[in-house]
Amino acid sequence: MDFGLDPEDELFRQEVRAFLDRELPADWLGMSVSWAGYGAASGELEGPVRQTFYKKLIKRGWPTMAWPKAYGGQDASFTHQYVYNEEMAYRGAPESGGIAVTYVGPAIMVHGSEEHKKKFLGGIVRGEISFAQGFSEPGAGSDLASVTTRAVRDGYDYIINGQKTFTSGAHLADYIWLLARTNADVPKHKGLSMFVFPMKTPGVTSRPFLNICDVLSFNDVYFDNVRVPQDALVGEEDKGWYQAMTGLDFERSGVARFAGCRRAMELLVRYMKETKWNGRYLAEDPLARERVAETAVDIEVGRLMALRIISMQTRRMSVSNASSVSKLYGSELSQRLARLGADVMGPFGTLTRRSKWAPLSGFFELAYRNSVSATLGAGTSEIQRNILAQRGLGLPR
Numbered sequence: 001m002d003f004g005l006d007p008e009d010e011l012f013r014q015e016v017r018a019f020l021d022r023e024l025p026a027d028w029l030g031m032s033v034s035w036a037g038y039g040a041a042s043g044e045l046e047g048p049v050r051q052t053f054y055k056k057l058i059k060r061g062w063p064t065m066a067w068p069k070a071y072g073g074q075d076a077s078f079t080h081q082y083v084y085n086e087e088m089a090y091r092g093a094p095e096s097g098g099i100a101v102t103y104v105g106p107a108i109m110v111h112g113s114e115e116h117k118k119k120f121l122g123g124i125v126r127g128e129i130s131f132a133q134g135f136s137e138p139g140a141g142s143d144l145a146s147v148t149t150r151a152v153r154d155g156y157d158y159i160i161n162g163q164k165t166f167t168s169g170a171h172l173a174d175y176i177w178l179l180a181r182t183n184a185d186v187p188k189h190k191g192l193s194m195f196v197f198p199m200k201t202p203g204v205t206s207r208p209f210l211n212i213c214d215v216l217s218f219n220d221v222y223f224d225n226v227r228v229p230q231d232a233l234v235g236e237e238d239k240g241w242y243q244a245m246t247g248l249d250f251e252r253s254g255v256a257r258f259a260g261c262r263r264a265m266e267l268l269v270r271y272m273k274e275t276k277w278n279g280r281y282l283a284e285d286p287l288a289r290e291r292v293a294e295t296a297v298d299i300e301v302g303r304l305m306a307l308r309i310i311s312m313q314t315r316r317m318s319v320s321n322a323s324s325v326s327k328l329y330g331s332e333l334s335q336r337l338a339r340l341g342a343d344v345m346g347p348f349g350t351l352t353r354r355s356k357w358a359p360l361s362g363f364f365e366l367a368y369r370n371s372v373s374a375t376l377g378a379g380t381s382e383i384q385r386n387i388l389a390q391r392g393l394g395l396p397r
């Protein structure tokens with residue numbers, strides 16, 4: 001079996017690498033708050049870099065390269081996206097486009113009206129508009145169908161009342177992509193609809209709160225008699241659940257996690273070779289060596305898993321089980337690796353990047369905190385296991 005990519009993909013890899021060498025600041029490691037392909041949020045240090053950097057990505061059309069040409073994309077192949085995601089994550093580069101690119105844009109292509117397409121798609125391709133995802137509520141996270149935020153018709157408008165939580169970046173977003181209940185008299189997943197409207201609409205209040213990395217990222221968002229026009233509804237009323245579950249066929253290998261882990265492992269090994277503890281190099285410590293070697297095997301397994309998914313996607317096979325396996329495995333691996341790094345560094349591993357004594361600019365201390373999110377966002381590990389048990393193994397609900 002040949003796991004090599006086409007020469008065209010490898011040429012593109014060189015192009016992305018050269019771009020990253022040129023455009024990322026030399027001290028990027030100490031500024032970034034992303035961990036193993038998972039950016040919990042942008043911190044205040046990386047904010048300005050992120051903006052300038054994103055403009056340069058936009059100029060190349062890379063964030064939306066997978067979009068169809070008809071909507072401003074480049075119809076890029078899965079392998080091209082794979083290479084791009086791998087290189088970006090390996091360097092911990094600021095993630096590009098967020099849900100506007102990976103989720104909202106594709107959903108509008110499939111379910112939006114011509115008006116929606118005109119209004120939003122060009123703006124996303126040009127990097128001009130951003131979105132927050134208003135799904136989770138205090139009583140509806142894993143059990144998303146239990147959403148209680150209500151949207152009630154009033155003439156040509158809808159009136160929205162309720163609360164969302166953990167809404168990433170809502171305080172900075174231009175629009176909200178909101179899942180709300182439009183029908184309470186049917187089974188719960190059949191009474192939900194999708195809406196999109198400006199965050200500045202009267203009656204919308206967002207209250208940001210700090211995440212575990214001390215970054216203002218999450219929000220509670222309140223909707224108090226928010227009046228939106230009928231064209232804020234995306235697709236058909238009461239079909240929001242099905243929309244929430246569909247999207248364009250993007251690269252779903254999870255390679256970003258494994259590439260981020262590979263990079264972190266290289267940093268850790270270098271640190272072990274250069275750092276003495278009680279008179280001998282950490283690289284000579286049998287326990288540390290054993291754990292590092294074991295984790296390196298896990299990272300390689302993950303990389304091969306990602307390549308297999310790309311190969312399946314290229315052959316148009318369904319990857320829903322395989323990508324759940326990759327999410328589960330990769331997110332838990334990223335936590336094991338962050339813990340390993342913190343353990344190897346001993347007491348120094350607890351120093352934040354504000355301390356001049358923090359090894360690797362506090363990279364593993366921050367990773368240790370950041371990695372907590374990995375098994376929660378986009379479906380918790382328990383939910384992934386439930387999905388695999390039911391759909392993968394045919395076990396009862």
Ligand SMILES: Cc1cc2nc3c(=O)[nH]c(=O)nc-3n(C[C@H](O)[C@H](O)[C@H](O)COP(=O)(O)OP(=O)(O)OC[C@H]3O[C@@H](n4cnc5c(N)ncnc54)[C@H](O)[C@@H]3O)c2cc1C
Nearest residue numbers: 133134135136141142143166167168373376377380382383
């Ligand atoms: C970094 C990050 C960013 C996020 N960004 C957004 C965002 O932008 N927009 C948004 O809408 N949401 C966002 N979320 C919220 C995320 O979708 C929810 O945290 C997630 O769906 C879990 O829901 P919950 O926190 O309510 O936990 P719960 O659903 O209350 O779960 C609590 C615990 O119970 C377990 N559990 C629940 N149900 C089952 C079950 N059936 N079987 C076994 N175990 C179960 C869970 O695995 C978990 O361990 C974000 C979360 C994180 C961590």
